[in-house]
Amino acid sequence: MPKESSDLIASRFDAQLRTSERRASPRWPLAVVPVLVLGIAGVAALAWQDQQINERNAEERARTEAFAEQQAQTLAALDTKLEAFDAQHERMQQRRAQLDAKVLAAKGDAATEAALRKELDALDADIASNERARDEARTRVKPRSERPKPKPKVDAEPETKPRTRPALELSSSRDPLAGLE
Numbered sequence: 001m002p003k004e005s006s007d008l009i010a011s012r013f014d015a016q017l018r019t020s021e022r023r024a025s026p027r028w029p030l031a032v033v034p035v036l037v038l039g040i041a042g043v044a045a046l047a048w049q050d051q052q053i054n055e056r057n058a059e060e061r062a063r064t065e066a067f068a069e070q071q072a073q074t075l076a077a078l079d080t081k082l083e084a085f086d087a088q089h090e091r092m093q094q095r096r097a098q099l100d101a102k103v104l105a106a107k108g109d110a111a112t113e114a115a116l117r118k119e120l121d122a123l124d125a126d127i128a129s130n131e132r133a134r135d136e137a138r139t140r141v142k143p144r145s146e147r148p149k150p151k152p153k154v155d156a157e158p159e160t161k162p163r164t165r166p167a168l169e170l171s172s173s174r175d176p177l178a179g180l181e
Contacts, residue, residue: 078137085134092127099123 099120106112 082134082137085130085137089127089130089134092123092130096120096123096127 099116103113103116
């Protein structure tokens with residue numbers, strides 16, 4: 001056999017060997033590995049985004065709770081102040097009733113009656129200023145029934161929209177293929 005033909009056979013054999021090796025090597029990793037890497041990266045990105053949203057929601061919840069606590073403390077202080085005004089008003093009204101009784105008892109004595117009237121006028125001025133302060137405190141503190149209701153929680157599920165079209169009915173009598181089996 002000449003040397004050229006043996007070289008030709010060897011080169012054909014090498015070519016067949018290379019093509020068979022190419023056919024034998026799997027090609028699915030070339031597609032699956034990038035898809036798998038992209039999938040893992042996508043899941044990691046979604047997890048990170050979900051963590052960021054949860055952190056923002058937690059911060060918002062903490063701010064809302066702190067604001068609600070501050071409002072509750074302010075309302076409690078105003079309620080206490082209002083109760084003090086009410087108690088002081090009641091004492092002043094009792095003192096006024098006593099002074100009215102003393103004025104009636106001192107009808108004949110002009111000097112005592114004038115002193116009692118002067119004291120009564122001063123008490124009326126105090127009562128008027130107390131009523132103004134009470135009214136101002138009442139405008140700040142609304143009754144619990146009139147106070148605004150808290151906003152719904154941030155992480156509450158959104159309401160689903162009602163369907164705009166009727167659902168598909170499979171047992172409809174208008175079905176052209178209803179009798180076929």
